[in-house]
Amino acid sequence: MVDYAAAIRRATLEAGRLHRDLAIQARVVRGHGRIDVYEAITKLNVPLLFTKLDGLLGVYLREPSPGILVTTQRRQNLQRYTAAHELGHHYLGHRPSLDDEDALRRAPFQAKAGDDPQEVEAESFAAAFLLPRWLLDWHCERQEWTDQDLHDPINLYQLALRVGMSFKATIWTALRYGVFNLAVAREMAALPLKAVKQKILHGYEPDDYRGDVWLVTDSDKNLRLEGGPGDLVVVRLPEHSSSGYLWRIESIDGEALDIVADSRERLVETGLIGGSTLRRITAAARNSCDGEFRLAEERPWMRAKPLNTFAVHYNLAGASRQGWYEPQRLAHLQAAA
Template identity: 45%
Template sequence: MSIQRFTAAHELGHYILQHEPSLDDDSMLRRMPVNAQPASDMQEVEADAFATAFMFPTWLLGWHMTRQRWTVSDLRRPSTVYQLALRLGASYEATCWTLVRNTLIDRKQARELLLTKPRQLKANLLGQYEPANYRGDVWLLTARDADTRLDGSRNDHFVLRLEEHSGGGYLWDMDQLSASGFAIVREELESGDDGIGGPVIRRVTAQPTSSYRGKMALEERRLWDPDEEPLRSLEVDFDLTGPEEEGLSRAERRDLLEAA
């Protein structure tokens, strides 16, 4: 789906820049923001440059880095770049080369990052849980993702890593996660850094079941006192209806149904 987005942005660039019509072969469907060798057709170079600036503007990279508190040195870690790629709606490889284009890493570091494959990163996040396949992505969500929007696919998994003040009786209400349309497939506690009685880290792996568009919402509260205000809450909008299936797009099917 991420390659489809870049290809669509590339074609939009042709339109916006008023290029002459051209016929692309199948290799154009595997284009990347940075190629090993420059294209001989200047129209293709310009369209690629447009697509890169359109999909990966500098301000958007900075916004995600600031929100997640990632530093430039963090971008040398494959796990960080993979999570950035998900939030940009781009492939892991395209994101690596985009970081090169923005001088956040160099080419040598990009090649080192590409030695780690996305499947390995997904497996590392899922731990002992093994999905039916690894075609979907694996999102690592924390409190820093509150009030954002996630665009993914129905095959995706979500690993929530949330600080929990269980020593004070506060627990994250996982029934609310189920009510949001997610099934919990793995759950564990990680020890916190504050010793006995301090906060712990609740790590929950979930996958969408009945709802692929909506809001993931859950609260940290004393579950025996429903009238008490929650200590903290997490709300994330999501659209997991991509990628498009074969045939008519969702928008076209919706228009046909409305016209019927």
């Protein structure tokens, strides 16, 4: 009998050990709340190559020396997750592994009789590495989310985007941390992501729903948005319109975003933000640039003094393309020079 619970525990503990060994937590909480799995692989001196892998998502090689291959044919979050899975095989001392869709579609922290214990471990490692408990807490604190707020699929999806993991893997990881029970997790995992995206878009209909939909609020000041070329960004900010202040788009670097919708909702008088409106600006990525999206809340006739400013840094490069992981390639070039 395989003790799956022990395998899952071990994988989780080892992910935590690697966070400590590489001093990841301090950097992530001072930074942008996202774990750089490619950097971790590089620090362990494991070569990392992105390439077309027919029928496979990732490969872990051991002989003659370790190496990780990740598909170029999936979105960036699945690439990250695959890399974390292969890192798990490496760090846990596993046999070489060829991982297809099935291996990476299982729910982390879940196992049933007959599952390969090595795969159960690698999956749990991947989820615990990309979304440790302390990182979930960090995002909840920043967003002022309680556990109850994470029962809302919109918030859980936004958490997934910020940590760079799939919606489903985020659900199973939140279940592991006791954010909700199995019934809630199953219900949420059964939701089509398109429906969640539609709810955020509030009536705006894109040509397709392949891209991610980011909901950016005033809890996201100076957010680093790591997205892809098909993504949509909904910026929702309170606007002090009764005092004459309106949000104005100051600039969009590289013109990487198109404004596709712009609307206002009247906020219910709460005393706190009495007489305000909620401004909702929807932007669609039009290329894969990176840059900054800047807004200022000001009186149109007194532009010199904005009441508030707001900026989001975006990187819409999307999936990593064919080739060695860029920093590794550069390090090789430098060593050879």
